[in-house]
Amino acid sequence: xxxxxxVIPKGYESATPNTVPSVExxxxxxxxxxxxxxxxxxxxxxxxxxxxxxxRISYLDGKATVTDGPFAEVKEVIGGYWIIQAHSxxxxxxWAKRAPxxxxxxxxxRQIFEMGDFPSDVQKAAEGYExxxxxxxxx
Amino acid sequence: xxxxxxxxxxxxxxxxxxxxxxxxxxxxxIGIAEELAQDALVTALELWPEQGxxxxxxxxxxxxxxRRAIDSLRRGRMLVQKHEQITRELEWQQQQLGDALxxxxxxxxxxxxxxxxxxACHPILAMEGRIALTLRLIGGLTxxxxxxxxxxxxxxxxxxxxxxxxxxxxxxxxxxxxxxxELRSRIDSVLLVIYLIFNEGYTATSGDEWMxxxxxxxxxxxxxxxxxxxxxxxxxxxxxxxxxxQASRSAARRGKNGEAVLLPDQNRTLWDYAQIQRGMTAxxxxxxxxxxxxxxxxxxAIAAYHIRARTAEETDWGGIVLLYDALLQINPSPIVALNxxxxxxxxQGPAAGLNALxxxxxxxxxxxxxxxxxxxxxxxxxxxxxxxxxxxREETQRAMExxxxxxxxxxxxxxxxxxxxxxxxx
Numbered sequence: 001x002x003x004x005x006x007v008i009p010k011g012y013e014s015a016t017p018n019t020v021p022s023v024e025x026x027x028x029x030x031x032x033x034x035x036x037x038x039x040x041x042x043x044x045x046x047x048x049x050x051x052x053x054x055x056r057i058s059y060l061d062g063k064a065t066v067t068d069g070p071f072a073e074v075k076e077v078i079g080g081y082w083i084i085q086a087h088s089x090x091x092x093x094x095w096a097k098r099a100p101x102x103x104x105x106x107x108x109x110r111q112i113f114e115m116g117d118f119p120s121d122v123q124k125a126a127e128g129y130e131x132x133x134x135x136x137x138x139x
Numbered sequence: 140x141x142x143x144x145x146x147x148x149x150x151x152x153x154x155x156x157x158x159x160x161x162x163x164x165x166x167x168x169i170g171i172a173e174e175l176a177q178d179a180l181v182t183a184l185e186l187w188p189e190q191g192x193x194x195x196x197x198x199x200x201x202x203x204x205x206r207r208a209i210d211s212l213r214r215g216r217m218l219v220q221k222h223e224q225i226t227r228e229l230e231w232q233q234q235q236l237g238d239a240l241x242x243x244x245x246x247x248x249x250x251x252x253x254x255x256x257x258x259a260c261h262p263i264l265a266m267e268g269r270i271a272l273t274l275r276l277i278g279g280l281t282x283x284x285x286x287x288x289x290x291x292x293x294x295x296x297x298x299x300x301x302x303x304x305x306x307x308x309x310x311x312x313x314x315x316x317x318x319x320x321e322l323r324s325r326i327d328s329v330l331l332v333i334y335l336i337f338n339e340g341y342t343a344t345s346g347d348e349w350m351x352x353x354x355x356x357x358x359x360x361x362x363x364x365x366x367x368x369x370x371x372x373x374x375x376x377x378x379x380x381x382x383x384x385q386a387s388r389s390a391a392r393r394g395k396n397g398e399a400v401l402l403p404d405q406n407r408t409l410w411d412y413a414q415i416q417r418g419m420t421a422x423x424x425x426x427x428x429x430x431x432x433x434x435x436x437x438x439x440a441i442a443a444y445h446i447r448a449r450t451a452e453e454t455d456w457g458g459i460v461l462l463y464d465a466l467l468q469i470n471p472s473p474i475v476a477l478n479x480x481x482x483x484x485x486x487q488g489p490a491a492g493l494n495a496l497x498x499x500x501x502x503x504x505x506x507x508x509x510x511x512x513x514x515x516x517x518x519x520x521x522x523x524x525x526x527x528x529x530x531x532r533e534e535t536q537r538a539m540e541x542x543x544x545x546x547x548x549x550x551x552x553x554x555x556x557x558x559x560x561x562x563x564x565x
């Protein structure tokens with residue numbers, strides 16, 4: 001089973017575009033990342049620029065409207081994520097509990113759909129996925 | 140109540156390896172270390188449902204294990220191997236042991252985990268014992284789970300684990316990382332154990348599907364762990380690459396009714412491309428370390444060739460034959476030769492494939508492999524492609540008699556129909 005641990009740092013919704021994490025925070029996070037890696041459970045991880053540098057594209061009747069960040073009305077935004085392998089939801093939660101987060105941060109744990117979790121008609125609809133870029137096409 | 144047990148189980152899966160490794164550094168016996176860790180778990184199962192899971196469960200479990208260690212020492216039941224038990228020394232030993240255990244968890248270093256892995260995979264043990272002990276000590280799996288995964292009764296698995304621990308203890312196998320020339324063969328043993336665990340989950344077609352998937356995932360996790368512990372060993376990265384690349388196809392290996400789907404017929408949209416990416420990265424790492432021509436790296440490179448092809452028809456069979464040639468030089472086994480024959484058949488036509496298959500059969504000789512159903516199965520396929528339908532039918536029927544695996548039989552039955560159809564249309 002794979003889980004995504006989504007980091008939701010409070011305040012990040014209004015962070016200035018040039019906000020970067022502190023040296024201490026990064027060092028602590030790196031230590032945690034290594035723990036995950038040494039346990040063999042870490043599959044992927046990334047951190048995201050503040051939403052002030054991003055954009056939201058909303059859709060109405062097929063028409064796309066772009067709003068540049070920051071997004072005044074939004075209360076929670078994503079700061080980054082890990083993807084881990086775990087035997088159970090409980091194990092993913094245990095790993096999340098060990099993350100070096102501060103008072104105003106939240107981690108949301110969500111299981112990732114595997115292709116086999118979809119009914120076969122949905123799997124069929126997913127065909128064409130092979131034409132997306134993947135490692136086999138890079139050389 | 141059920142939730143808290145699941146949470147405790149999760150804590151155990153995360154903490155148990157470090158815990159056992161830390162205790163074993165002091166006791167020098169992984170059997171005793173595991174018993175103490177288990178005792179700590181039992182205490183946790185009694186107390187945590189009421190008190191909640193402590194903030195630092197690893198340290199809590201260590202403290203509990205330490206208490207149990209001192210208790211047993213006090214009762215004189217524990218055999219710390221290095222010392223003869225002398226009553227007046229007992230007090231001193233209790234103190235020493237307590238102190239040592241107190242500090243061992245803080246100090247737990249990669250080397251302890253590595254020692255634990257090397258000991259569990261020690262060549263003195265039968266292969267099934269190595270697999271069971273690795274799953275138990277490094278996988279954190281319960282005896283019940285291991286029994287389910289390996290399709291043996293729980294009692295049998297319990298005895299297997301007990302015997303393995305006893306063998307290590309009686310042979311005074313040191314809790315240490317091997318050095319020099321021995322290191323190479325010991326790493327090979329660890330890699331083989333991990334790969335067998337992977338295959339147990341990946342290739343078997345009977346039993347508990349969920350448990351088997353968990354087994355493959357566990358092997359992958361062990362592979363990633365080992366790549367961190369032995370970053371300079373190319374074959375460690377290569378085995379990880381091989382497993383990631385093979386596992387990336389799991390979703391495509393079964394049809395709607397659970398039937399096996401062979402590589403050429405797989406729906407490539409079902410492959411896991413993130414996993415492929417991880418496999419390719421690990422393979423590149425193995426090659427960068429100069430191990431591109433070693434056995435696991437060659438096998439991973441073969442898997443990579445298959446995966447790079449957008450369709451089965453685009454497969455570069457010529458390149459795959461070259462890799463099998465190299466693999467056959469290092470490992471002249473009938474199975475490698477058989478796989479090579481399949482590749483030759485695809486690259487140079489069925490007649491050339493048949494010649495290569497004859498060579499493989501010669502290698503197999505009178506060994507047990509001569510009775511391996513894939514020999515007549517592949518022969519039947521090649522003969523069919525050459526239009527020699529009577530022989531193709533005979534070989535395919537022979538293969539059917541040789542395998543007990545239902546899904547293999549289904550595939551062969553489908554092949555027979557194909558042969559009949561082709562024979563009629565000529």
